[in-house]
Every structure is written in C-alpha cells, then in structure tokens.
Amino acid sequence: MASVNARLAGLAILALLAGASAAAHARAPRACELRVAHAGTEFFARSMAVLASCQERIGRGALPAGTECTAEPAVGKQRAALAARLVHRARQACTDAAVTSLAFGGHCAGTTSVASLAGCLQANHEAEAETLVGVADAARGALSAPAERCQAEASRRTRGFAVERLRLLGLCKRRPPHRLPAGADCDAEPRTAKRIAALRARAVRAIGARCVGATVAGARFGPPCAAPADGESLAGCLLAAADVAGEDVLMAEYRNEGFCGDSGDVVERRIRRLLGRMPLAEKIAQMHGTSVAPIGGVYRTPGNDRLGIPGLGMIDGPRGVSVIAGHATAFPVAAARGATWDTALEERVGEAIGTEARAKGATVILAPVLNILRHPRWGRAQETYGEDTVHLGSMGVGFIRGAQRHVVASAKHLAANSIENTRFEVDVSMDERTLREVYLPHFRVAVEQAHAGSIMAAYNKLNGQHCAENVHLLHDILKGEWGFRGFVESDWVLGVRSTAPSANAGLDIEMPSAVFYGAKLADAVAAGDVSEATVDAGVRRILRTTLCFRLDSEPPVPDPSLVESPAHLDLAREVARQGIVLLKNEHGALPLDRSRIRSLAVVGALAAVANLGDRGSSNVSPSAAVTPLDGIRAQAGDVTVTHLPATPLSANDQAVVAAADAALVVAGLTADDEGEGQITPGDRKTLALPGDQDTLVASVAALNPRTVVVLEGGSAITMPWVDQVAAILMAWYPGQEGGNAIADVLFGAINPSGKLPVTFPRSELDLPEFVDDRLAVTYGYYHGYRHLDREGIEPLFPFGFGLSYTTFGYSNLTIVPSTLSPEGLLRVTADVTNTGGAPGDEIAQLYVSYPGSRVDRAVKDLKAFGRVHLEPGETRTVEFELRAADLAFYDVAAGAWEVEPIAYAVRVGPSSRDLPLVGTFAVAATALR
Numbered sequence: 001m002a003s004v005n006a007r008l009a010g011l012a013i014l015a016l017l018a019g020a021s022a023a024a025h026a027r028a029p030r031a032c033e034l035r036v037a038h039a040g041t042e043f044f045a046r047s048m049a050v051l052a053s054c055q056e057r058i059g060r061g062a063l064p065a066g067t068e069c070t071a072e073p074a075v076g077k078q079r080a081a082l083a084a085r086l087v088h089r090a091r092q093a094c095t096d097a098a099v100t101s102l103a104f105g106g107h108c109a110g111t112t113s114v115a116s117l118a119g120c121l122q123a124n125h126e127a128e129a130e131t132l133v134g135v136a137d138a139a140r141g142a143l144s145a146p147a148e149r150c151q152a153e154a155s156r157r158t159r160g161f162a163v164e165r166l167r168l169l170g171l172c173k174r175r176p177p178h179r180l181p182a183g184a185d186c187d188a189e190p191r192t193a194k195r196i197a198a199l200r201a202r203a204v205r206a207i208g209a210r211c212v213g214a215t216v217a218g219a220r221f222g223p224p225c226a227a228p229a230d231g232e233s234l235a236g237c238l239l240a241a242a243d244v245a246g247e248d249v250l251m252a253e254y255r256n257e258g259f260c261g262d263s264g265d266v267v268e269r270r271i272r273r274l275l276g277r278m279p280l281a282e283k284i285a286q287m288h289g290t291s292v293a294p295i296g297g298v299y300r301t302p303g304n305d306r307l308g309i310p311g312l313g314m315i316d317g318p319r320g321v322s323v324i325a326g327h328a329t330a331f332p333v334a335a336a337r338g339a340t341w342d343t344a345l346e347e348r349v350g351e352a353i354g355t356e357a358r359a360k361g362a363t364v365i366l367a368p369v370l371n372i373l374r375h376p377r378w379g380r381a382q383e384t385y386g387e388d389t390v391h392l393g394s395m396g397v398g399f400i401r402g403a404q405r406h407v408v409a410s411a412k413h414l415a416a417n418s419i420e421n422t423r424f425e426v427d428v429s430m431d432e433r434t435l436r437e438v439y440l441p442h443f444r445v446a447v448e449q450a451h452a453g454s455i456m457a458a459y460n461k462l463n464g465q466h467c468a469e470n471v472h473l474l475h476d477i478l479k480g481e482w483g484f485r486g487f488v489e490s491d492w493v494l495g496v497r498s499t500a501p502s503a504n505a506g507l508d509i510e511m512p513s514a515v516f517y518g519a520k521l522a523d524a525v526a527a528g529d530v531s532e533a534t535v536d537a538g539v540r541r542i543l544r545t546t547l548c549f550r551l552d553s554e555p556p557v558p559d560p561s562l563v564e565s566p567a568h569l570d571l572a573r574e575v576a577r578q579g580i581v582l583l584k585n586e587h588g589a590l591p592l593d594r595s596r597i598r599s600l601a602v603v604g605a606l607a608a609v610a611n612l613g614d615r616g617s618s619n620v621s622p623s624a625a626v627t628p629l630d631g632i633r634a635q636a637g638d639v640t641v642t643h644l645p646a647t648p649l650s651a652n653d654q655a656v657v658a659a660a661d662a663a664l665v666v667a668g669l670t671a672d673d674e675g676e677g678q679i680t681p682g683d684r685k686t687l688a689l690p691g692d693q694d695t696l697v698a699s700v701a702a703l704n705p706r707t708v709v710v711l712e713g714g715s716a717i718t719m720p721w722v723d724q725v726a727a728i729l730m731a732w733y734p735g736q737e738g739g740n741a742i743a744d745v746l747f748g749a750i751n752p753s754g755k756l757p758v759t760f761p762r763s764e765l766d767l768p769e770f771v772d773d774r775l776a777v778t779y780g781y782y783h784g785y786r787h788l789d790r791e792g793i794e795p796l797f798p799f800g801f802g803l804s805y806t807t808f809g810y811s812n813l814t815i816v817p818s819t820l821s822p823e824g825l826l827r828v829t830a831d832v833t834n835t836g837g838a839p840g841d842e843i844a845q846l847y848v849s850y851p852g853s854r855v856d857r858a859v860k861d862l863k864a865f866g867r868v869h870l871e872p873g874e875t876r877t878v879e880f881e882l883r884a885a886d887l888a889f890y891d892v893a894a895g896a897w898e899v900e901p902i903a904y905a906v907r908v909g910p911s912s913r914d915l916p917l918v919g920t921f922a923v924a925a926t927a928l929r
C-alpha cells in the first residue's frame with residue numbers, strides 16, 4: 001500500500017511538473033508575445049465593431065442623433081467585457097518577467113508587468129478604435145439612403161482592412177521569412193506587401209463603388225477625411241487612417257525590435273555562427289579604430305575579410321558631412337534646426353546627411369549631438385537642438401530616423417557633455433534624479449524610439465567616472481534598463497582612459513585607434529581582468545549593427561551626384577527659413593516693403609560673410625555659400641543696397657544710415673568666438689555680442705528709426721539695445737543657403753515661424769553659474785526656462801518664443817479622459833486660429849505642472865508640441881498625446897519611475913511664458929514604469 005501511495009505521489013508530482021513545464025513553456029517570452037498580439041488584435045477589432053454598431057444605431061434612429069457612443073451604458077458594458085477578456089488572456093500567456101524581457105514597443109514601451117501591459121493595450125487599442133471609427137463613421141444623423149449605404153460600406157471596409165492587414169503582418173512576424181532583408185519590417189516583406197496591396201485595392205474598389213458623386217458629400221466622415229473630393233480619395237484617406245491605427249496597435253503588441261526589424265532572430269543566428277569562427281585576436285581587432293588619421297575621408301574600424309565582415313566607416317557630423325571628406329551640403333546648425341520645432345523636417349535633414357555620408361563611403365554618421373544646452377556659453381551650443389529634454393529628444397529622434405535609412409547614427413555624447421574648455425577631464429556631479437530626468441531622457445528616446453545603432457560616450461567624467469568606463473551609465477542604464485542593442489564607441493583620442501574598466505563597463509569600440517584596447521585588451525583577457533564573454537558581448541553588438549544595417553551585403557557606393565544635390569540645397573534653404581526666429585517687430589518694420597523702401601543701408605562686416613559655424617569636428621565645407629548680403633541683393637529689386645562693413649561708422653557712413661529708408665545690422669558670433677574645446681575657441685566668455693557690435697547696433701539705431709538687426713550665433717545673446725531697434729531676427733548659423741533664407745524673411749517671401757529652443761536671458765546673472773575653469777562641477781535639477789520659472793525671473797525672450805507676420809489665437813482646450821489610468825493615453829486638443837492677415841505656421845506648445853506633487857518639481861515642463869499651417873482666418877485643431885508615464889518623476893529611493901496619482905495642470909499656448917489655455921486632469925493610481 002505504501003509503495004502504491006508512493007508511486008501515486010510520484011505520478012502526481014510528475015503530472016504537476018509536466019503541467020508546470022507546459023505552463024512555463026506557454027509563458028515563455030515568445031509565446032507571450034504571440035498570444036498578446038492575437039488577443040490584442042481581436043480586442044481592437046471588437047472594440048471597433050462595438051463603436052460602429054452604436055453609430056449604426058444612431059443612423060437608423062434607434063439611438064438619438066448626437067449620442068456620444070463612448071458614454072453609452074450598453075457600449076460601456078460591452079467594452080468592459082472585452083477588456084476583461086483581454087486581461088485574462090494576457091495573464092494566461094505572460095509572466096511579469098516575460099513582459100519585461102520582451103520590451104514591448106509603441107505606447108506599451110516600458111511596461112514591466114502583465115497588469116501594466118494589459119492596461120496599456122486596453123487604453124491604446126480603445127483609443128485607436130475610437131479614432132478610426134471616428135474617421136470612418138463620424139457622428140451619424142439623418143442621412144439619405146445612398147449616403148447611408150456609402151457610410152456603412154466605408155466603415156465596414158475600413159475596419160475590415162485594418163484588421164486583415166494586422167493579421168497578415170502578424171503571420172509574417174510569427175515566422176519572418178529568410179528573404180526578409182535584415183533590418184526590414186514585415187511590411188517590406190514582398191509576399192506580405194503584395195497581399196496587403198491586393199487587400200487595399202479591393203477595399204478602394206468597394207468604397208469607390210458605393211460612394212459616388214453627391215453621396216460622398218452626404219456621408220459623415222471625420223478629419224482628416226471630412227471633405228473628400230470623390231470616392232477614391234475618400235477610400236485612400238480612410239485606409240491611410242487604418243494604416244496609422246494599425247501601426248500603433250502593432251507597435252504596442254510586439255516587442256520593440258530595435259534597428260534590426262523583424263528578422264532579428266535570423267541575424268542573431270548569423271552572429272552566433274560568425275562569433276564561433278573568430279579567434280580571440282580577431283574579435284579584439286573589431287573593437288578599435290584603425291588609425292588616428294581618417295582614411296579616404298573616413299575614420300575606419302578593421303573588417304574581417306576571411307568572414308566577409310566589412311569594417312565600419314565613420315564620419316562627422318551634426319550639420320552635414322565633415323570637411324575631411326571634401327565638399328558637402330552645409331545645413332543650418334542644429335540650434336537653428338531646433339528652432340524649427342519640426343521633427344518631420346529634421347527627419348528629412350537626417351536623411352539628406354545620411355545620404356551624403358553614405359555617398360562618401362561612410363557607414364556611420366557621428367551625429368546627432370544630444371547634449372542638453374545647460375548654459376548658452378557652451379562652445380558647442382550650436383551643435384545641439386536646445387535646452388529642453390522633450391524637444392531635444394524629439395528632434396534627435398527625427399534626425400536618427402532619417403539618417404538611419406542610409407547609415408548608422410551615433411548619438412553623442414553620453415552624457416552631460418556641456419562644457420568645452422575642460423571637456424577631457426571635468427567631473428560633472430549630479431544627483432540621480434537630475435541625471436534621469438534632465439540629462440538622459442533624450443538619449444533614452446534615441447535608443448527606444450529611434451533605435452540609434454550607436455552611442456558615443458562623452459569625454460567628461462560623470463559622478464567620478466569617465467563616461468567611457470562609467471558602469472552606471474553604460475552597463476546599468478543604457479544597456480540594462482533601456483535595452484540598447486547597438487554598440488558604444490568612445491569619443492576621439494582622449495575618450496578612453498583605461499582597458500579593463502572600460503571594457504567591463506561596456507565600451508565596445510575605442511576610437512580612432514587602439515591605445516587602451518588592441519594589445520592591452522588581449523593582455524587584460526589573458527590576465528583574467530576582462531572575460532572573453534565580455535569581448536564576445538562587444539563584438540556581438542558590432543556585428544549586429546553591421547548585419548542589421550546590411551553593411552555586409554550592401555556596402556556604400558561612392559556617388560558624388562548625391563552630394564550637394566539641388567534637392568539638398570533646397571532643403572538647406574527651407575530649414576534655414578523655418579529656423580529663423582522673429583524676436584521683435586515694431587510698427588510693421590518687417591517685412592521690408594520694396595514699394596516703400598527705396599534705400600537700405602546694410603551695416604556690419606558679417607553681412608558679407610557666409611557664417612556657417614564652428615570649425616571643429618562639425619565643420620562642413622560647401623562648394624558655395626550665400627552671404628546675407630548676396631541674398632539681400634538678389635531679392636532687393638529696385639531697392640538701393642549699400643553695404644557699410646567698417647566699424648566704427650565713419651561720418652559718411654553715418655550719413656548713409658541716416659538717409660536710408662531702413663538700416664539693417666548683421667551682427668553676431670563666428671567660429672572665432674565659440675566652438676569645440678582645444679581645437680577652436682571653446683566656450684564663450686560672455687553672452688554679449690563680441691567686440692564693439694553692441695555699440696554699433698546702438699549707433700545705427702540712433703540714426704535710423706527703422707533699424708533691423710539680424711543676429712547670428714549658436715545660442716542666446718544679450719541685447720542691451722533691445723528697446724532701441726525696430727526689429728530683430730535670430731538667424732543662428734544658417735547654413736550655405738542662409739543668405740537667401742534671411743532675405744526670404746526680410747522681404748516677406750516667407751512668414752517666419754521659428755521659436756527659440758533656448759531661453760534668452762536679460763543677463764547672464766539670471767542663469768545658473770557656468771564654470772569652465774574648474775575640474776569639478778555640480779549640475780542641479782534646474783537650468784534654462786525651468787530655472788527662470790523657479791526663480792521668478794523674466795527672460796529677455798522666453799523659451800519657445802517667436803513672432804510671425806500674422807497673429808494667432810488659441811481656444812477650445814479639450815482633455816480626454818479627465819482621469820487617466822497609469823497606462824493610459826491622454827489626448828489634448830487645442831484650436832489655433834490665424835487672426836491676422838498673412839498665411840503662417842504656428843508652433844503650439846503644451847506644458848504640464850504638478851500642483852500637489854510630493855517632490856520638488858519644475859513650475860512647468862514642456863511635454864509636447866505641434867506645428868500647424870493656417871491661412872488667414874483659418875482655425876485648425878492641434879492634437880497632443882501624453883502617456884501617464886510622461887508625467888513620472890524618478891524616485892531615487894525606490895529606483896523606479898513614479899507617476900503620482902494627483903491632479904495635473906495642462907497649459908497650451910505659443911511660448912513657455914504665454915500659455916492662455918489651462919485645464920486639468922488626474923491620474924488614477926500610482927504606478928511604476
């Protein structure tokens with residue numbers, strides 16, 4: 001009996017174990033991912049069906065016209081049941097560990113538990129379903145029978161297309177075929193793409209057949225499909241909306257594949273095979289550059305011919321391809337591009353610079369610079385986008401996405417690199433919260449959203465350790481928490497200070513040549529100070545980047561015709577125009593009216609200079625460049641333009657200025673005043689204009705009431721003469737087309753729309769101290785507008801400020817929902833109206849405040865922004881999206897991000913100091929991300 005019992009017990013244990021292993025298997029990350037995708041897509045489809053059926057009931061009169069479907073009790077009940085099923089299925093398939101290791105993407109990025117993933121999927125998919133039904137089936141009312149049929153068909157087909165497309169992409173994602181090129185997503189897979197194209201064509205035909213002639217106008221579609229010209233354009237618009245919703249659904253349902261796209265598994269297998277065939281020496285050879293001097297205009301790492309692995313070819317930089325590779329398009333500097341607040345435009349700049357880099361034989365572009373502009377005296381201020389982390393990160397994401405269509409982008413310099421004169425040695429100290437909230441979030445989005453293939457470690461120390469050997473920065477945060485999958489390289493020459501500490505911290509490549517790696521790394525491995533597994537991990541990253549970017553199968557082909565192409569020059573001019581900020585314009589001084597102004601005195605030597613920026617590593621040499629004077633003369637028509645370059649003004653010059661209908665002073669900084677440390681002038685000594693330019697501006701203003709000042713430089717400039725001049729333009733270093741762009745704005749060919757990405761203080765004393773002569777500095781939580789807000793100091797021109805030749809009004813703030821779940825998505829809208837007489841673009845900004853927070857927080861933080869074009873009298877709705885996670889602060893004691901369950905204030909308006917729309921919302925419960 002005893003033995004029977006023992007046998008039974010044994011069987012029971014075996015059965016339990018079998019069950020447990022089956023459960024463990026089912027909860028393995030991949031199984032979790034696939035089941036989540038399945039359940040998520042089904043949830044999305046049914047959520048749309050519930051909403052569409054409510055609309056349909058309104059259409060046939062079963063519910064009153066104007067019914068808000070999301071507020072309908074029956075709809076609420078059905079949606080709750082669907083959500084419960086989704087949560088149940090996610091719980092069945094996943095564990096918290098699986099969710100964490102998968103690192104879901106899109107709006108579910110950062111979820112680390114089944115509960116937070118399920119909550120996020122629910123919020124995301126419901127919002128997508130509402131949006132898509134809102135477009136395809138906008139509020140019904142009494143419709144004619146044909147319009148009703150058109151509406152029903154369009155709604156059904158749009159939803160059907162969205163769901164079937166998701167299914168086809170899901171099939172491919174489950175088993176990415178071998179022919180899917182490394183780095184590409186399933187929508188590029190030929191068979192899938194063909195099937196989706198056929199699906200789309202069928203839907204277009206069906207919608208087109210039902211929605212003909214006047215019926216189209218009679219039906220009710222939501223923006224952007226509200227006023228279709230005909231059935232076909234309606235179908236195109238609806239299916240494009242379905243694509244967008246589908247993308248958001250897909251991104252949230254699958255793991256964040258990084259730059260390797262859907263064939264990551266295929267690439268990982270290749271990496272394993274290659275690594276297995278590399279002796280240690282060959283691996284170590286991959287981990288350093290070949291020489292201090294560039295070869296063929298490019299810094300190189302060695303390839304491995306035996307295994308068919310090409311080396312990497314690296315080139316600067318942030319405003320175009322470096323002068324060391326010859327001529328290239330000189331774009332406006334990043335500060336100017338930051339002033340565009342236009343992430344789509346920045347993506348085009350990234351794409352153009354990436355194209356030119358590849359056409360020069362490079363495979364890695366040493367850009368973008370993602371260092372916070374902590375203080376405008378930083379010598380490399382011009383190379384970064386500005387002082388705010390959300391703005392900086394968004395612009396950087398744009399650049400990286402564009403550039404990485406052609407080359408790997410190396411975002412630099414991680415982290416807190418914002419002083420030049422002491423850059424090699426300075427130890428920058430800050431507390432953990434400041435690091436996490438102020439100095440790192442922009443790098444995080446570069447990794448998590450843009451999938452930067454490379455990160456360059458900064459020269460400086462951070463909290464006592466050089467960045468290239470900073471365990472916390474590289475190992476714990478970048479590679480650990482953010483899941484960065486590319487390679488970390490050092491900054492040049494003095495970027496590495498040790499062998500084992502650097503390798504063990506996670507520095508994968510020493511550039512530009514082996515000083516501490518190479519033979520010393522081999523010795524360190526032999527001595528047991530660095531394990532071969534650590535070397536493998538580094539090489540794996542280099543190989544992954546090489547293979548994912550297809551550098552082995554599609555090497556760059558030099559092609560001079562792609563460099564300085566007409567399209568790139570046009571882009572350089574477009575960007576320069578958009579980046580110019582109109583700071584002051586009294587009595588309609590600008591634009592200059594050629595019918596009224598017959599003579600123009602152009603003052604200042606800089607007017608005749610193509611002032612392109614620093615001559616350090618970001619130096620670019622275009623084959624030609626337009627000076628402001630060239631640009632002005634080209635557009636002056638019959639206006640007499642006299643250039644007066646000499647200072648001080650002679651008596652004769654003074655007479656010319658006084659007699660002219662308008663005077664224009666071009667003043668500013670040059671590469672002799674600011675730039676990269678040690679190789680150029682480094683940090684600025686002051687925020688004032690160099691030399692006697694302040695006196696010059698004041699003397700011109702005293703002679704001519706219509707004095708316009710055009711400023712050039714990399715960041716904020718103080719202006720003691722601000723009240724004496726009629727108009728001021730900030731043109732930054734505007735690139736090779738800058739002279740044309742300045743003239744475009746001066747004569748009104750375009751309406752300026754740039755806004756400051758950096759606070760212009762009245763005095764340097766209004767900013768935190770800038771220390772460039774000590775080897776230890778401490779950075780606090782506050783700088784820029786957040787510092788001035790806290791101290792209650794009025795800026796000269798605030799962050800986000802910029803005028804236009806027209807005026808804009810803000811109205812109708814909506815915030816949905818009023819209480820946000822911790823995983824939810826907040827949608828804020830605001831109406832912007834062009835209240836003036838000229839067409840123009842406005843950049844609307846959204847800031848959040850945290851009254852009642854239990855920790856010290858900024859008076860307000862920028863959280864989102866959007867650009868909108870408006871004809872005179874036109875009103876458009878600008879939409880912003882916020883995740884609850886965007887409101888988090890870093891709880892140092894808990895070592896986690898916390899979203900407080902408090903009331904938050906939202907403010908929307910044209911600048912950080914002019915936010916007329918105010919509203920509130922709450923977050924439901926505390927959550928960690």
Ligand code: BGC
Nearest residue numbers: 316317366412413491492617
């Ligand atoms: C700069 C980097 C640059 C590198 C290569 C360094 O001095 O700090 O930004 O990419 O040189 O030129």
